[in-house]
Amino acid sequence: MISRQKKRAWEDRLAKLTRAAQAAQDAVFVAIYEARQDGLSQADVAYMLGGVHPTGIKAKEEKGRAIRERRRGGNPT
Known part of the structure; x- marks a missing residue:
């Protein structure tokens, strides 16, 4: 018994x-x-992350935009 x-x-x-x-x-x-x-392509970012397909970067980018806007108190839409 713990x-x-x-x-x-x-x-x-x-x-x-x-x-x-x-x-x-x-x-x-x-x-x-x-x-x-900053101008990196989806393929560039996917390569740098490793194990991520370039087509999945757009959704991650949108999540990042929403998080950044939320932190700044802005509207993410």
């Missing part, structure tokens, strides 16, 4: 890691958007 304290410590640790993973994913989406705005 103590409540140890269980709570693991809950906190895993929650922190989950938040960090989401923040990192959001940062990747924003970077994709910014790279595309």
